[in-house]
Amino acid sequence: MSLGRDRLVELLHQMWRIRYFEREVIRVYQRGLVRASTHTYVGEEAIAVGACAALRSDDWITSTHRGHGHIIARGAELEPMMAEILGRANGTCKGKGGSMHIADLELGILGANGIVGGSLGIAAGAAFTSQLLGDGRVTLAFFGDGGLHQGIFHESASLAGLWKLPVIFLCENNRFAEFTRAEIVLPIPFAQLHERARAYGLEGVSVDGNDVFAVHDVVAAARERAASGEGATLIVAHSYRLEGHNIGDPETYRTKEEVAEARANDPIPRFAARLIEEGVLDEDEAARIEQEERKRAAEAVQYAMSSPEPDLQELLSDVYV
Amino acid sequence: MSTSDVTASGIRTLSYRDALNEALHEEMDRDPATFVIGEDVGRHGGVLQVTKGLRERFGPGRVRDTPISEAGIVGVGVGAALTGSRPIVEIMYIDFTLLAADQIVNQAAKARYMFGGKARVPLVIRTQGGAGRGNAAQHSQSLEAFYAHIPGLVVVQPSTPADAKGLLKSAIRDDNPTIFIEHKLLYNTNGPVPEGEHLVPLGEADVKRLGSDVTVIATSRQVVFALEAAQQLAAEGISVEVVDPRTIRPLDIDAIVLSVRKTGRVVVVNEAARTGGLTSEIAARIMDEAFWYLDAPVVRVAAADVPIPYSEALELEAIPGTADIVAGVRRVLTEEP
Numbered sequence: 022m023s024l025g026r027d028r029l030v031e032l033l034h035q036m037w038r039i040r041y042f043e044r045e046v047i048r049v050y051q052r053g054l055v056r057a058s059t060h061t062y063v064g065e066e067a068i069a070v071g072a073c074a075a076l077r078s079d080d081w082i083t084s085t086h087r088g089h090g091h092i093i094a095r096g097a098e099l100e101p102m103m104a105e106i107l108g109r110a111n112g113t114c115k116g117k118g119g120s121m122h123i124a125d126l127e128l129g130i131l132g133a134n135g136i137v138g139g140s141l142g143i144a145a146g147a148a149f150t151s152q153l154l155g156d157g158r159v160t161l162a163f164f165g166d167g168g169l170h171q172g173i174f175h176e177s178a179s180l181a182g183l184w185k186l187p188v189i190f191l192c193e194n195n196r197f198a199e200f201t202r203a204e205i206v207l208p209i210p211f212a213q214l215h216e217r218a219r220a221y222g223l224e225g226v227s228v229d230g231n232d233v234f235a236v237h238d239v240v241a242a243a244r245e246r247a248a249s250g251e252g253a254t255l256i257v258a259h260s261y262r263l264e265g266h267n268i269g270d271p272e273t274y275r276t277k278e279e280v281a282e283a284r285a286n287d288p289i290p291r292f293a294a295r296l297i298e299e300g301v302l303d304e305d306e307a308a309r310i311e312q313e314e315r316k317r318a319a320e321a322v323q324y325a326m327s328s329p330e331p332d333l334q335e336l337l338s339d340v341y342v
Numbered sequence: 343m344s345t346s347d348v349t350a351s352g353i354r355t356l357s358y359r360d361a362l363n364e365a366l367h368e369e370m371d372r373d374p375a376t377f378v379i380g381e382d383v384g385r386h387g388g389v390l391q392v393t394k395g396l397r398e399r400f401g402p403g404r405v406r407d408t409p410i411s412e413a414g415i416v417g418v419g420v421g422a423a424l425t426g427s428r429p430i431v432e433i434m435y436i437d438f439t440l441l442a443a444d445q446i447v448n449q450a451a452k453a454r455y456m457f458g459g460k461a462r463v464p465l466v467i468r469t470q471g472g473a474g475r476g477n478a479a480q481h482s483q484s485l486e487a488f489y490a491h492i493p494g495l496v497v498v499q500p501s502t503p504a505d506a507k508g509l510l511k512s513a514i515r516d517d518n519p520t521i522f523i524e525h526k527l528l529y530n531t532n533g534p535v536p537e538g539e540h541l542v543p544l545g546e547a548d549v550k551r552l553g554s555d556v557t558v559i560a561t562s563r564q565v566v567f568a569l570e571a572a573q574q575l576a577a578e579g580i581s582v583e584v585v586d587p588r589t590i591r592p593l594d595i596d597a598i599v600l601s602v603r604k605t606g607r608v609v610v611v612n613e614a615a616r617t618g619g620l621t622s623e624i625a626a627r628i629m630d631e632a633f634w635y636l637d638a639p640v641v642r643v644a645a646a647d648v649p650i651p652y653s654e655a656l657e658l659e660a661i662p663g664t665a666d667i668v669a670g671v672r673r674v675l676t677e678e679p
Contacts, residue, residue: 112458118458142445143421150422150425
């Protein structure tokens with residue numbers, strides 16, 4: 022990993038930012054302020070943060086229904102995101118999209134997506150634009166192990182391989198497809214998932230998704246490969262979804278012991294410990310960063326709560342250009 | 343253009359196919375952000391030869407053959423459109439667009455609204471619809487009402503070569519996702535087509551024949567039958583006005599109401615299965631906006647509520663034709679106010 026001290030510190034900030042944002046989302050949800058099913062990224066922060074750290078500022082990303090982490094790692098402000106989740110006028114999408122449709126094209130975010138695998142074709146298309154323009158941009162598509170089963174994965178990977186599109190398909194294996202253990206519905210073991218790449222003429226690589234450094238490095242290599250015209254890469258990042266599928270999921274498909282065991286491999290303390298060990302920061306600084314982000318997330322809730330409801334005139338706008 | 347017949351006025355006779363091909367050439371020449379992808383569209387020039395010559399002219403980067411992969415093709419179109427391109431994708435039959443329904447309905451149509459107006463999806467999906475060629479149930483549907491039901495989509499159905507050219511050029515320049523439905527039995531029809539910059543605005547109906555007794559509203563190939571019916575009825579002294587909406591969504595209801603106010607009697611014709619089809623929507627809109635101008639209930643002429651059959655005899659029985667429209671006009675004229 023070729024990142025300097027300031028960047029590494031910023032990455033720790035981002036990880037805590039995602040974690041505390043999601044904690045606040047859970048809280049506002051439990052207070053009955055969120056209208057619909059909401060999916061948190063708790064436990065998978067190292068993937069979004071490591072991957073986005075390897076991208077250029079004008080690269081594109083596509084995201085998923087579990088998208089808050091990707092969007093924060095890409096640099097989005099928390100206030101409009103929280104306002105969007107509460108359906109308010111100052112939300113990222115004026116309250117029209119909600120948690121599953123947050124997008125910010127100026128930050129290169131082509132949208133979270135409520136359809137599993139739904140943004141894989143879009144990612145291939147964004148890469149197509151870059152290939153036509155020769156603008157050097159790369160598109161990174163976050164998607165889940167559930168998305169690997171969708172037909173659009175097959176078709177998008179196939180087109181990306183055929184045309185050597187500058188795209189990275191980053192599969193987050195968080196071990197669960199909604200309320201079903203991923204291994205129950207996968208025809209091959211986790212360790213072989215990335216080998217599917219060969220069938221499409223893509224490079225395939227597997228990585229520890231709880232290790233920011235490792236994720237950064239494989240994405241940086243995939244980015245280099247994509248930008249230089251060598252083609253697309255399928256990365257499978259193995260992690261663990263520490264919260265349920267959605268907030269309120271009774272989690273009957275796993276034991277508390279299993280989750281506790283997974284928490285021992287929580288990517289954030291792990292990253293902080295590594296930074297301390299390498300002398301990038303000390304324990305006090307690490308604790309300060311955590312507190313700062315806790316506060317920032319709470320402020321986002323304040324902002325969102327004081328944000329007005331959308332004007333009813335907004336109902337009919339934005340359907341057509 | 344093999345069928346061209348250049349006249350001094352700049353209006354030639356062209357086939358519907360060649361008019362579409364000319365529109366593609368002109369728009370790709372005009373805007374480097376356009377590209378064409380689809381099955382057989384490059385080297386082969388398209389199964390209908392609509393994209394003939396484009397690959398030679400604009401190169402293999404902008405005109406690409408794809409695998410048989412409708413969801414992927416449209417998905418690439420959506421993503422490219424969101425990022426500044428103007429993709430023109432071909433889906434060989436409208437029946438196959440259902441393989442890409444998520445990309446069209448959940449992604450392309452909704453991106454702008456879901457994202458609070460920050461996105462544009464200037465995507466054109468060219469496809470062929472309609473029955474009449476013995477292609478049977480999975481290659482003969484008329485799904486215009488299905489797509490017109492989706493807020494965010496523009497749905498276009500040209501009935502003449504001139505409209506084919508002018509509407510396609512407008513659709514390519516438009517910033518909304520457009521389902522551009524050509525009719526499989528119109529590609530070989532000929533008609534006058536202006537040279538060069540000929541744009542037909544989206545959302546604007548055209549009166550294909552003026553009349554005073556009955557308004558026939560028809561789309562796509564049914565316009566041809568409606569004009570034949572009007573011709574036959576004229577011999578009996580019945581004056582039929584033929585209105586072609588050309589764009590299904592947004593629908594030019596003002597033009598329809600204007601004609602209804604004049605005639606007071608309406609026949610709505612559509613090649614799709616009757617239930618939940620375009621005739622239902624247009625009849626309902628007339629009820630909403632022109633009921634008090636009617637002298638008789640609206641008559642609907644539509645296909646039977648069956649999958650399109652293969653047998654020629656059965657297919658002809660299933661879909662409307664000139665005789666059905668003539669019968670519909672007679673029916674609407676016999677109703678007393």
